Amino acid sequence: MHVMALFKGSMFDAAVNGQPATLEDVFPGWHEHDRFGLVIDETFGGIGATHLLQLAMTAFYDIKPSRRTAVTVYPEIYAFHIGKGRGAHAHYDFWPARREVILKTNDHREVLDAINDRGITRLAVPDRPMRDVVHRPKEEDAAFDRIASAFVYSPSGRTADADLTISGNDKRTEFNPTQTLRPLAELSVNRVSSATGKPIKEADDAFLHWIREREHDLTEDDRPRARAMREVLKVNGLVTESYRRVSVVEALKRLASAGLTVTM
Template identity: 25%
Template sequence: MHTSTTMHTSEFEFLVGGRSGTFDDALPGLTVTDRVAVVTYSPGGSLAAAPLLLASVGRYYELLRSRGESFYRYPSYYVIHVGRQQAYHGWLDVWSANKEVVVAPHGEAVLEALSDRAITRVLLEDAGSKPGELMRENANWFLEDVRDVLTFTPGRREGDFSVRSSDAAATFAVRAARASHGILTDQDIDRISARAYHPQGFDRITQSDGLGKLCAYGPTPGVLGQDDEYLRRHGAGAATMQHHRFKVS
């Protein structure tokens, strides 16, 4: 909650198509019940999303203050780490450690982590797009319930829209980089710290295209990534699981 009085959406710079915009151009209609997740696969890659993540934190606290009540709470914002811990994000109000979620390096594992947390807005570090197979019920949840799917490439300043951090937000991004020493090298930290004061671009994609982005994090292993013993105990053989297959092309 160290950001509850220091993040103000009016202090972030939003550009949409080269013209001045607002927070609502990025994540329209964000409410305190929205659940935001950044998915990252490279060391420190998630910190490139800090401008939009911290602007969202600012909006969350603005909405709470508008109620005129005292509060002590954090937003339901998460970082999904593909394969291993890629950075630490407590300085960005992704707090506490339970909101740093490490998953196996494949699309179904990422999708399950998002579904389990009922995420409504997703920021994907872009790893390209690939075909693959996912659990149908989880893919349908993503297609039907996730409101916004955004992609970003660390250091890319342009996109459908860009966000430049406030000075306070940039300072917290630098602190997050330094707190991640050991995961990040000194050179990584210097690069991320310099980048914290520049705009970061984001692209808005469809939920269907988002599934292809998830598959690019790695092929789903085995029987749709499911535990063999669990399937055996429930009599879920190949014929049963065929109904659960969702092909991403």
């Protein structure tokens, strides 16, 4: 729940087609019932969508400030791991663990079912080839009716033919990827939030158990590779990421290749 106190919109600079953009430009019509979904098909791949995810979390709290004070809830964000677990992303506040959905299949029908089940309204998918596929009856229509924004991202953090960039201008915007890529043995455990004085997930035995479980997703090379990929983006400790805004139709066609074509 550190995200609740950590981020402010002013920590990010966005641009659409090279022109300065607001949160409203990135997520038009964001409302208090929006839910952000991130499809992940590469180990630690979600790190490539760090700033888009963090901006969505900021919007979640900004649209209803009482969430930071009166009820202190976790943001409505969901990670969909395709084929298998792709490394714990729980440090981003995908918590409790049900917010990281481990789909032990790359069947596009199962993936869309899971997205629809969680009521996702803003969706980010990895930059994979488009495929024409057939979903279960009415599942595509349900997604078209509900999803208001769709994005293509790259696990590397830089997407080809991007029309949206999001930059961190405060080094705290790199806290989540740094924690995510830190081995369990190196994680320091605080018992309460310095901002709210309330217990935090990092001190929860269930959280530590989840992180340990997700360590089984990894090979020896996965963490160093992901760290190197993030480091190459940094300028003075800050990162600029790029994305493509796409139609929901295109997002679902690219979703259909998630887990099938992974560029290492």
